Structures are given as C-alpha cells and as structure tokens.
Amino acid sequence: MFCYQCSETVKGTACTVKGVCGKEPEVAHLQDMLVWLLKGLSYWAVKARKYGVNDSEADLFVAEGLFTTITNVNFDPESIGKKIERAIELRDKIKGAFLKAYRENEGRDFTDEAPEAATWNVPGGLDIWELKGAEVGVLSTKDEDIRSLRELLVYGLKGIAAYTDHAYILKHSDSSILEFLEEGLAATLDDSLSADDYISLVMKTGEMAVKAMALLDQANTSAYGHPEVTEVYTGTYAGPAILVSGHDLLDLEEILKQTEGTGIKVYTHGEMLPAHAYPGLKKYKHLVGNYGTSWYNQQKEFAAFNGAIVMTTNCIQKPLDSYKDRIFTTGLVGWPGVKHIPNRTDGQPKDFTPVIEKALSLGGLEERPGKKIVIGFAHNQAIAVADKLIDAIKANKLKRFVVMAGCDGHAKEREYYTEVAKELPKDTVILTAGCAKYRYNMLDLGDIDGIPRVLDAGQCNDSYSLVVTALKLKEALGLSDINDLPISYDIAWYEQKAVTVLLALLYLGVKGIRLGPVLPAFLSPNVLKILVENFDIKPITNVKQDVELMLKGL
Template sequence: MGNSMFCYQCEQTFGGKGCTKSGVCGKTPEIANLQDLLIYQLKGISCYVKNLIDRGETIDKNIVTFLENSLFTTLTNVNFDSNSHVKLLKESQKIKESLRNKSPEGKYPDAATYNLSDTKEDMLKDSVKAGIMYDENLDADIRSLRSTILYGLKGISAYGHQARFIGYTSEQIDQFYFLALEATTNDNLTLQDMIRMTMRTGDMSVEVMKTLDKANTSRYKDPSIHKVNVNIKKGPFIIVSGHDLRDLEMLLKQTENKGINIYTHGEMLPAHGYPELKKYKHLVGNYGSAWQNQQKEFDGIPGCILMTTNCLMRPRETYKDRIFTTSVVGWDGVQHIDVNEDGTKDFSVIINKALELGGFKEDEKPKEILVGFGHKETLSHASEIVNAVKKGIIRHFFLIGGCDGARPGRNYYTSFAQMVPNDCIILTLACGKYRFNKLDFGTIEGLPRLLDVGQCNDAYSAVRIATALADAFDTDVNSLPLTIILSWYEQKAVADLLALLSLGVKGIYLGPSLPAFISPNILQYLVDTFDIRPISTPEEDLKSSLKQAN
C-alpha cells in the first residue's frame, strides 16, 4: 500500500482522473500520503475549533496561522520535502490535543478522535484512512463538493498567507477555514448544505482577495503602468519566482548597492507595476516565461533563484545548488531560508552565491512589455473606455487569464488571443498571460489592447473593473460585452472560479479540461446555474462570444 496514492487536485492529473502511482507534479506517494494525513489532521482540529466558535470563544491566532500554512503547504507544486511534512504533522497533533482538552464531550468524526502515530512509517500506514476515496460508500456528489471546498480553501490559504505576511488579515477568513473544513467531515449535511458551503467558499475567496489587494496596495501603492524589460542584463543576478511581494521587497533592500540585478519570474512579473517596488533601480526586468518552463530556463544559469510560493518543479542537478526556497516551499536537499521571529529574513546566503556565480556576461538588446493595469489604473481611463464602447469603437472585452501548464491543449489561449478582433480589448492576469504577453496587440483609442491586470489574486481587480464598467452602463456584469476565458491549473484557480460564481458571473469558458473532482451531477448543476462552458475551439468560442454580445 505504501507506494500508491490518489490525488486529483490539479488540472494535469493523470488521464484526467487522478494520479495513483506518482504525481505528474513530481510528488511521490510518500509526500501525497503525508499531505492527505495533514489535511485529515486539519479537519480534526477544525471539528474542535468549530465548537469553540459556536460558543463565542476567540481562536488563538497561532492556530489560524498554522492551519493556513499547512493548507498552503499541500497546494500543487509547493512542498516536496518529507521532513517538513512530518514536522507539521507533529505540530498538528499538539494543537489537536490542546483543543481536545478544552472541548465538550460528545461524538466527533474520526479525523478529530484520531491520534497521530510516532514514526513516519506508521503515519504513512495511517494515511490510508485519510485518502479521498477511502469511504467507498460516500455519495459521489458529496465527495465532489467536499473536494471543491477543500481546494477552494487551499487557494484561499495561499492568498491569506501572502496578506498575513504583510500584516493584513480578515476575521471572517480566519474563522471560515475551520467552519468549512468541519463541513467536509460532517455527514449530517445535505447536498443543499454543501452547495451553500461551496458558494460561501466563493464569497470568502472574494474577501481574501480584497484583503490581499488592500495589503499590496497599502504597502506598495496602487499599481500603475510600467515598462518591463524581458531580456537579460550583464552582471550577477537573482531571479525571484512565486507571488510574495514582501519577500521580493526584503531581497531588494538587502541587495541594494551590491551590484546584483533582480529579475522577476512567473507570477512575480506584476511586481514591476507597484511604485514602491519599481523604485529600486536594480529590479531590472523579468526572466523567462511561465512556471512549467523553469527546468529548461533555469538550466545551468550563472545566478540564483528564490522560490517564494508555488510553482516549484523538480530542480535539475545543473541548478540545484543555486535554487533556494523560503516560506512554505520546499524540496529535499534544496537550501531553505527561514523567517526570523520578527518576520524578517536574512538573504545573505543567496546574495553571496549570486556574487560568486558572476552572472550573465553581456546585455541582450532590451525588449519591453507593459504591466500595471490594476483596478485603479484601468479605471482612471473609465470614461474614455465607456465612450469608446458607446461609440462602437470598442466592441467587446475578453478576460483571458488563469494559471498555465504544460499540456498541449493550452495553446488554445494563445490562438484565442491572436484571433480576437482589433476592436476588442484583452484583459489578462496570472501566468496564463505568458502564452501571449510578449506579442504586440497594438492600441485602441490610445489604450493598449492588452491590459495586464496582475497576479492570479488580481481576479479581484478584474472584478472591480467589470463592476465599475457595469455601473457606468447602468447594467450588471452579465450584461456587459465581456467574456471570461479561464484556464485553471491548481487550487488558486478553484478559489478564483468560486469567487466569480459567488458574484453571479455567468457564461465563463473553462479549460483546458474540466476538474476531475467535479462529479457529472455537480457539473450539470454548474452548467444549469451558471452557464459554465467547457472550452471547444478558439474559433467556435470566439464566434459564440461575439454573437451573444450582439
């Protein structure tokens, strides 16, 4: 049993059904099963915490932080290090016991009454009962919604973690983690109850993105239009990947006047739009493309890489000595930079290594792209946009965004963007934009036709833009000339999708494939209620988007 697993939380899952021998993402059965057990422990903790919440008691913030970090650790392409999982598991048992002692007598689910074994071997044996498919008699639709809620929570935890690191939290979110996890263990809840809890997860996803938006814009000011060089410069360098702006800021401070160039990578590209980060002259550009090309792009480079969140892939030997992880990210044998008690980090190991490696030998000719179309920047052009729509100069808006992946079907998004007629505007966000963000789309009424709204969490910005435009036209979002084409890869995209549904957005195109954890009945419910559409061909989908609008 030790060498099998079951995981279907991401888009690339084997055969579109589930990974059973090893994860397509690179995780081993051992990691997958330790993650199952950790989630099981979090569910158990949540059963006790829900009791405390029901009795009006306040929850220790350390428990909230632990739960958030643990959920985030199990997100796709974050942590592949078994020691850090065992450490979290042991910590979870201490927390569980302290809560158990405070909780009233009563009947609790197995996840709550279970006690963690002492050794990793025994933990792995126990993990069987924590498996998604363990209860064969569970109703398929209930299982589907439990998974959807859990994956939505994982996405929320990633955003919550990022906001908390800047010092911003939401009391609602902090409580919701426990209430929602308890719901996934509760056999008394009906299908209707679970649908309500799934929609509630969408509400909380909006709330956490709003919190993170506030954190980022308060600390780094509202994004504005900036040019970013996507080619390399001569000299020692560090590439910062992931999503965490605070890590980037600390590294920028610590590398000032050291002769080191800092490049963003992947989802860090939007950092160039924030005035308080852009002011550092040695933030010189963006390196490479989307996360799934990192093994090729990092191969033997003469500089260092810092991974602040997902998406980490198995590091090749040619750069394993120069890639560093921080926060919840981890890989066996890769150097980790811990956070100090006071919330700071010391990046001197990566700085010294970058200087020692010496960096690129010469400059490439610069090539620039534009970033920084957050809600404030874009809406500063609202009246021009509205007038252009009223005059028929702008016909339609397409939001083409989401996470990217390695599947061949993903060139759909490139083709779609290229086929969009010249009288339409494309909004984009998350790393799906690397499919087309270096192409030239020209301008319309003085505005670039391609507007980069930011990271995946900036789905919040896109919503702000859409609702403001709807208000300007005195209508609702679903009546706007707007089509949303969503590419999903991991659990943050699940949170984003639930957020859009909770806001009542209809007619979203979803691809490249449908989630394996959505049962046929639940899919039917989403189609009936929200008119969700699996993508077909770019030609067909573009035609039906523009036809509906007329």
Template sequence: MFCYQCEQTDRTGATPGCAGPIGNCGKDSPTSDLQDLLIHAVKGISQYAAKARALGDPDDEAAAFVLYALFTTLTNVNFNPTRFAALIQLAVGVRNRTRDRYERAARAAGQQPETLTGPAAWAPAADPGALVGQASGVRVDIGLPLVGPEVVGLRSLHLYALKGICAYAHHADVLGRRSAEVLGGVEDALAYLAGEPTDPAELLERAVGLGRLNLAAIELLDAANTGTYGPQRPTAVRTTPVAGKAVLVSGHDLRDLEALLVQTRGQGINVYTHGEMLPAHAYPLLKAHPHLAGNYGGAWQDQQRDFAAFPGPVLMTSNCVIEPHAAYRRRIFTAGPVGWPGVRHLADHDFRPLIQAAHALPGFPETAAEEEAVTVGFGRDAVLAVADQVVHAVRQGDIRHFFLIGGCDGPTPGRDYYTDLALGAPRDSVVLTLGCAKYRFNRHDFGEIAGLPRLLDLGQCNDTYSAIRIATALADAFECDINDLPLTLALSWTEQKAVAVLLTLLALGIRDIHLGPSLPGFLTPALVDELVKRFGLRVAGDPAADLATALERTAS
C-alpha cells in the same frame, strides 16, 4: 496515494487520478499520503477552533497555522516528506491547544464541553512507516463506494477551494492582514468537511458560500498588497538582461522579494522576477529599488529551462516549484511553504546564503544589445482612472468587446487555446489578462484602441479582486448587470486557487464562463452538467467558435 486536485492529473485510467508511486506533478506516494494526513489533522484543529470562536475565544494563531499548512498541500508547493511529518506533529499540538481553549471557554460559558470525534480525536503513529500507513483511511476519495462519485467530488470541490482560499489568506497574513471572517470561515468549512457530509444539494450550496469567503480573502489580499507597496501603476518591464551579478525570484510572495531587495541593496546584484512574480514591478515601493532589473523567462512550467540558463541563484517563493534539474539544483533555494528534498530552505527572510551564491556565480557578462519589455500594472486603480474614457469608447462603438483571459498556464496539450483566443480577438476588442497564461501572448504587439493599450495586464491570480472591481465598476457605469457587459471570461484551470476563483465568480452570479482546456477530474459528468445548468458554465472548445459565440451574444 490518490490525487486529482490539479490539471496535471493522470487521465490514462478509467477514472482521473494519480495513484501510482509518483504523480504527474512529481509528488511521490509517501509525500502525497502525508499531505492527506496533514489535511486530516487541520480538520481536527478546526473542529475545536470553530467551537472556541463561536464562544468568543478564537485562536487566530492556530487559524494562521491552518492557512499555512493547507497552503503547503497545493499543487507544486512542497514535495518534502520530512517537512510534512514535522507539520503533522505541530498540527496535533495546535489541535490539543485549541481543544483546551474550547473546553475552558465552554466552562466559562456554563456549558459542558463536548468530546469531539473524527479528526479531532486522531492520533498520529510514532513510527514513520506506520504514519504513512494511516493515510489509507483519510484519502480524498474515502467512502466512495458508500456515497458515490458526486458526493466525493463535491467534498473535493470544497477541500480544493479551501486550499486556494488559504493560499490567498496566507499571502495577506504574511503582510500583516488578517480577517476574523476569513479565519472563522475556513475553520467552519473544515469542521463541516470533518463531519463527512453526504447531501449533494447542501454541498453545492455551501460551495457557492466558499466563493463568497474567497471574495473576502482576495479583498484582504488586495488591501495587503496595495496597502504595503502602493497601488499598481502601468510599468514597462525589461525582459532582456543587463550585465552584472544576478538573482532570480519566482512564486508570488512579495514580502520575500522586498526582503531580498533590501538585503541586496548596494551589493552590485541585480534582481530579476520570474513567472508569477512579474506584477511586482508595478508596485511603487518595490519598483523604487533600482536593482529590480527586469523579468526573466516565462511561466512556471518553463522553469527547468529558464533556471538552467540563468547565471545566478534562484529563490522559489510560495508555490509553483517543479523538480529541480541537476543543472541548477545546487543553486536553487526555497522559502515559505515551498520545499523540495535536498534543496536548501531559507527561513525568516534570511537570504545571506543566497546572496553569497550570487556573488560566487558569474551573472550576465553583458547587457543585451536590444532592450525588450512588456507592460504590466493595469490593476483596478490604473484602469478605473480611465474608466470614463473606456465607457465613452464603448458607447461610441470603438470598443466592441472585452475578453478576460485568466488563470494559470500549464505544460499539457490544449493550452494554445488561450493563445488563439487572445490573438484571434477582433481589433475592436480589449484583451485583459490575469495569471501566467499571459506568457503565451504577452510579447505580441496588440496595438492600441481608443488611446488605450489593447492588452491590459491586470496581474496574477493574486490580483483577481482587482479584476472583479473593474468589472463591477463598468457594470455600474453602464447601469447594467455584469452579465450584460460585452465581456467574456475564459478561465484556464490548473490548480486550487483557480477553483476558489471560479466559485467566487459563480457566487457573484457571473455566467457563461469558459473553463478549460480540460476540466477538473473531481468534477464528474453529472456535476459538470449541474454547473452548466445552474451557472451557464461553458467548456472551452474551439477558440474561433468560442470567439464567434461571444461576439454574437454581445450583438444580441
């Protein structure tokens, strides 16, 4: 195996990358190799699908499969090699279908169909051992001695951004929202990678183009979430338990949560959210379920402690699973793209086994003596509703600066940077959060400013479009560029959705983004220097110094 797609990457060797029998995330070598082969197979689908779409005969179901398949290869999503072997075989069947579709469309247009090579012609070995052996020819660093680390790094930047885009687009697809622009853009980008491009300048320009594609994907997801469940509203979310049977839901999939709430209605089971699911409480149609009782625990890296202590079954949706401990392995279930060997997977939103487990397990024996809460739901609708108040406070000098602390949390050292940044922000500033890094400081009392909370929880990474809309609306109100706002963006990088978001911010021309606490292993020093030169990217350093620099820039 070789993998350097996330912040958990092994950095003990001469170059970053997990290359042993098991990665730092817990992914073993056969699973990693099968993921590489699945990526290779979906490139082959996309080679034919892009041509069929160009001829006016798209296969949106094939494109939706590509979204799902790439989603399963994100960090901390699926660790089950059996599932990947099955997905590879499915991918070959989908590829053959798209090939036939393209050939029919070409003949109908009076063209001679092309016979494509590379991933489009790949055939998986029938023997499982031989199949894994094929992975050595499709690793992400293939061709390194010939093209050099910068080209390989830029290809990886493309692939990992596409993984993030596919994750966002899949979430929208689950809620019935698709976009020909997004589906076609993913196909085109994967077909481009299948050709093993070598021009660094072209690769970088197209990477910025992926940022624009991701903007379309997160706009689609925003429309899916708010169109299905209503615009987010500021909501106090209980963080202490109440007496009764209990289920814990983690991940991002609102559709899974909704289905579970419907299926547990009237059964005396309280449903709690965990980690990335916290913003669910802000959606009117979800919070209308009275047994959506609160949020339990912290960020994804705390789940082994949180899940072990929780007195009921756990449902892991969409992503961010880590190895289940023995203390709860028999009461954790997965759904959607998530998988772990030996853990029961629930398909088609059928949660009867989970509900049976909830009835059998003790639940919380009593309600906590003191109720504690955090407030969420400051999405674009809520913030823009008070935009005039915010603008007035800035012009009056009551609000000096905004700090948007976004991205995902992680277990590695250095993440206290974001705690120190938030708590060190001056009293005349507003802290906006986006992502589960918020768990490092969201229980702190930040007080109020100009009649508004100083801490505004905008949601998770799935709510990035909302944050962009807020920034652009403020820029419009002040008749300035986003870069002229008293705004500092600090993006904590962990996995592939953060890569897609970073490219979106760069595509929008946003500069001086603080990225860290460690940089992606696939970005070589030369690539980092280029990003710093072209986009003003800043590497997160000392939080006090970064705060001072941000405030000095505003003052000037």
C-alpha cells in the same frame, strides 16, 4: 496515492502512481494526512468558538497547512512531517480548551462522539503518518457526488488560505476568513450533511474568496502603493543576478533591500512579474526586469540563468542538477535537498545572505536583448482609464472584453489561448491576471486609441481587480447586471487558487464562463450538471468556434 486537484492529472482522472507535478506517493499521503488533521483541528476550533475560546495561532496554522498542500508548493516529507506534528499539538490544545469551557458552561462532560480526525493520535513518525494518510485521502468519501462537493469545497478553501496567508504576512488580517476555513473543513467530516448543504458551503466559499482577495489587495497596495502602468524589460544585463519567482512581495522587497549596493541585479519570474508595477518596489533601480515565462518552463529557464534563484511560493518543479546548488526555497515551499531560507523571527526580516553570496560567487549573466511588455492595469489604474474605455465602447471602437485570466501549464492544449488572442479582432481587449498571460503577453496585438489590447491586472489573486473593473464599467454604463456587459470569460485553470477565483466569479453572479483546457476531474457528472444548469459553465471547444460565440455574447 490518489490526487486529482490539478488540471493535468493523469488521463484526466487522477494521479495514482506519481504526481505529474513530481509528487511522490509518500508526499501525497503525508499531504492527505495533514489535511485530515487540519479538519480535526477545525472540528474542535468551531466548537470552542461557541464558548468564547479562540486560538489565533491555530487559526493561522490551518491556512498555512492548507497552503502547504497546494500543487507545486511543498515536496519535502520532513517539512510536511513537522507540520503534521504541529497540527496534532494544536488540535489537542484546542480540544482541551473546548472540553474545559464546555464543562464550565454546561456543568457536565462532553460525551458526543467526535470524528476520528479529531481524536486520532498513534505514536510514530513519517512512516505511521504516511500509512494513515493513505487511508484518509480523497477516496475515503465513498459517495461520488458528496466526494466531489467536498473536494470542490476543500480546493476552494486552499486558494483562500493562500491569499489570506499572503495578507497576514503583510500584517493584514480578518479572523472571519480563517474561521470560515475551519467551518468548511469541519463540515467535510460531517456525514449528516446533504449535497445541498455542501453546495451552500461552496457558494459561501466564493463569497469568502472575494473577501480574501480584497484583503490581499488592501495588504499589497497599503504596503507598496497602487500598481501603475509600467513597461518591463524582458532582456538581461551583464553581471551577478538573483531571480525571484512565486508570489510573495515581502520576500522580494527584503531581497531588494539586502542587495542594494552589491552590484547584483534582481529579476522577477512567473507570477512575480506584476511586482514591477508597485511604486514601493519599482523604486529599486536594481529591479531590472522579468526573466523567462511561466512556471512550467522553469527547468529550461533556470538552467540557463547563471545566478541565484529564490522560490517564494508555488510553483516549484523538480530542480535539475544543473542548478540545484543555486536554487533556494523559503516560506512554505520545500524540496528535498534544496537549501531553505528560514522564516522571520522577532520581527526581523529573513536573512537572504546565502542567496546573495551564491549570486556573487557565480559568473553572472551575459547581456541579452529583450522587448518591453506593459503591465499594471489593476483596478485602480483600470478605473483611471475608464473614461477612455467607455468612450471607445460608445464610439464602437471597443466592442468586447475577453477575460483570459488564470493559470498556465504544460499541456499542449493551452496553445488554444495563444490562438484565441491572435484570432480576436482588433476591436476587442483582453483582461488578464495570473500566469495564463504568458501565452500571449509577448504578442504584438496593438492598442485601441492608446489602450493596450492586453490589460494585465497582475497575479492570480488580482483577478479581484478584474471583477472590480467590470463592476465599475457596469455602473458607468448604467447596466443592472454584470452579465449585461460586453464581456466574455475564457478562463484557464491549473491548481486550487484558480478554483477559488472561479468560485468568486460564480458568487458574483458571472455566468457563461468557458473553462479549460479541461474540466476538473473532481467534478462528478451530477455536480457538473448543477454548475452548467445554474451558471452556464462550459468547456472550451475550438478557437474559431469559441471566438465566434464570444463575439456574439454566447
């Protein structure tokens, strides 16, 4: 196997024996095979669209397939195998539709040579797919710079796919985003494209990332209202409980509806913390608090949670035996031997009865005290307090914003973000989104004239809110460039959705971003040089030096 799509890849180069995430070589090869076939499917979809042939089912499947291969989503070979089988079916269906349309419009048969990913079809199953996946992974592109740009493009597409899939689940769609996913994937099969061609596609990925995050923001707020400033309790109450982790708000809502009147208390975990700020979800009185911290602590935290656990999206780790019988997956998440809640059918909600029964059968939680943390500063709420922010800036009480959004992870180097939060002076405000906030959101950092010094916009996709807030502040302060704001970017990344957020920021013209705890292994020296020269991307160094430079706007 060869995988370097996350920040904790072995020795900062690649996982070649087993994934740090727990991914076995078999799964890595099957995921590579799935992505390769999605490229082949996309090849025909792009061509077919030119002749008015569209297949919305296939378009959405491409997004779901990409989402499946994001770090810490699906580790189940059988589940991935079913998607490979479906990818071949849909690819060949679109191929047939294109060939028919081409013949009818051009008056002749299509004779161009298609890439192997668009035609490969060898009888077999998991064993054959695994062998082929080993041939068509990252290293099948020999040129280091082209490989780097292709992977940067694909990882950006994976994040867009995740955000778009969430929006589609909430009945918000935009076919142009799905079409771009296919355009980008198909381009990775085209050996005639130059590095400049791929750079253009990468920048367009940033544009489409903004569009995808805006779509999901609209989906979430249409369904549940705009987030409100909310205090969330981090302790526990006595009694039966369900813990919901991941990102899928509809899953949480259905669990809340199905547990009403049962005596079960529902807690959020990880990236689900922002759910407490949505009026449509916080109205459920048995949504009582947030348990635990970031995804990487789940083995310890889940073992101590004597209730049922539901993983709605990434980020699942290998379940320990101590809780494997009470953890459930749903949606695109999969782990061998873990019970899976099937998808919705015929417009009906998912049936979380097995989760509820498991929660009621356990002894439940004991009461444990906790503190309250303040969340809910998505763009609508942040704009509502914009006058206070601007007054504080003009009064010289608020001198700088520092965006510390992104992902959390295992690496000890991530303590850097905790120390930065402690080191920043009291006249600075941290803007955050994603699970990176768990490095500092329990610190007592105080406030500026009632404005908390940590403004939490929500999940990783809510990084869009941070951009909207920044643009509104730029307008209110009469500035012409977003980079003229008193704002610095100190971003933590782990997986592909963070890559998507980064590309969105670059598309919007943000420069001088610090990226850590390490720079991506998939950036070749030449590609990194392009990003540094054009966008002033820089690695984190040490806390004191970085804080000093950020306060100077450097």
